Amino acid sequence: MPRLPRADRAADAALLAGLTVADPQAAAAFVRRFQGAVYGLALSITRDPGLAEDVSQEAFVKAWRAASTYDVRRASVLTWLLTITRNTAIDAVRSRRPVPMGAELLDQLIEDSLRSPDLAESAVHRLETERAIAHLHHLSPDQARAVVLAVIGGCTAAEVSQREHIPLGTAKTRIRDGLRRLRAAYAGGDLEVDHG
Known part of the structure; x- marks a missing residue:
């Protein structure tokens, strides 16, 4: 060889x-x-x-x-x-x-992002994906959805607000707090489950 x-x-x-x-x-x-x-x-x-x-x-x-x-x-x-x-x-x-992504595509992005990774992915990518998904699962479901829509779906806070039927301020807070908690988790801090 x-x-x-x-x-x-x-x-x-x-x-x-x-x-x-x-x-x-x-x-x-x-x-x-x-x-x-x-x-x-x-x-x-x-x-x-x-x-x-x-x-x-x-x-x-x-x-x-x-x-x-x-x-x-x-x-x-x-x-x-x-x-x-x-x-x-x-x-x-x-x-x-x-125009923003359609509802079906955004639903698929959320589902794909929050489920376990495909076993066919490369080992390194799979480990990184599993780590990110594990951190997402420590957020509240509402926070995780907002983060997935914003980060992976490319939605603005206004689009998250409209899609999730929540006030704009709530959408911004969910995105900001979710990202802050994910950054803390990646930096080595513990991430407690948020039920809010």
């Missing part, structure tokens, strides 16, 4: 550090390592293979430009890169659609 090039055996953070110094081998290994997860997430959000390819490419360019700002204490490289991908995909979808 042929031995992998050194860059392909490097830790995720080391590959990302290679991007900051424009190391072509590190850049190629970085893309090879994460292209499946990035494209998969882009496709699940855009539901368009061509657009997903464009989003993936743009996400890697953004990662390259922002590599020097990566903080290992805040998230894993995969989580950081998937956050960039998710935001890029949501922006791409928003720029292509003049």
